[in-house]
Amino acid sequence: MSNVIPMRRAFSHTIYKMLESRPDSYHDWLDQGHGLRDEGRYREALTSYDLALEYKPNDYWAWYWRGDVLDALGHFEAALDSYDKALEEYPTDYWAWCHRARVLRELERYEDALASYDNALIARPEDYWAWYNRGRVALEDLDLYEVAIASFDKAIEVRSDDYWSWYRKGDAFRHLQRYEDAIASYDKAIETEPQDYWAWYRRGDSLRYLGRLEEAITNYDEALTVKPSDPWSWYKRGEILRCLGRYREAITSYDEAILSNSDDGYAWYNQACCYALLGNIQSAIASLQEAIRLNPIEFQDFAKTDPDLANLRGFEF
Structure with a gap:
């Protein structure tokens, strides 16, 4: 990394010098944008791409890379506009459709993102990444589980x-x-x-x-x-052991869950149930009090009617 950054800085400085004598050079503005983008200087890169577009307003590459730096800056609506402009010039470009889909996902326009991946796949029908990311949108954002499975199957055909x-x-x-x-x-x-x-x-x-x-x-x-130290695995392990009537083992699992996440009211509450079923009233009350401290309304209501806690009736908690 220490070798790359000075080289890029020198490159950018050289382009600035060239632009002093040739300020109307589309290619130099574009190249300067690339150098600044590679250095992570996205706002300056955006200015260079904008100036390149003043001299070549319909250029695919300037619009595409402009979208890339706007995406990096978190300006997703503007990035989408740039990718759309790029696609006006090159409507079958795989990369513009894929990046457009990613930006649409950031904008929570999930159906449009799915359609963008479909267009990317017209250009590259056997592409792993487009199928995989299409599956993710279907699974995680749209609850289209059958569509997701079909997409992952296509991705698996490419990478088994x-x-x-x-x-x-x-x-x-x-x-x-x-x-x-x-x-x-x-x-x-x-x-x-x-x-x-x-x-x-x-x-x-x-x-x-x-x-x-x-x-x-x-x-x-x-x-x-x-x-x-994963609290969820410990908690679910405890739940199964509780259902199996293995209360001492369940208590140990809840202890581990609580050790990793002391704010888990359900672990405290279900541990109280296990203690109560074992007849350990003092420990049951202590665990129940912790649950109630975390969520007074819910766990107080549960405790009033839960048969597992019947032997705690009459105690203060």
């Missing part, structure tokens, strides 16, 4: 061992409550990245929904091997 496409395909199946299919997709993700936390964690969720509770615990354990 791609962890993220398999993982997110699993998420789409999970949202559709197709848990066996979700597990199969997570398995493929784990083949590629056996130490990944998320695939083990979500595989555990899918097993839990199928009622395969012991297997789910094993998966949460795998997730915790990767991320030992």
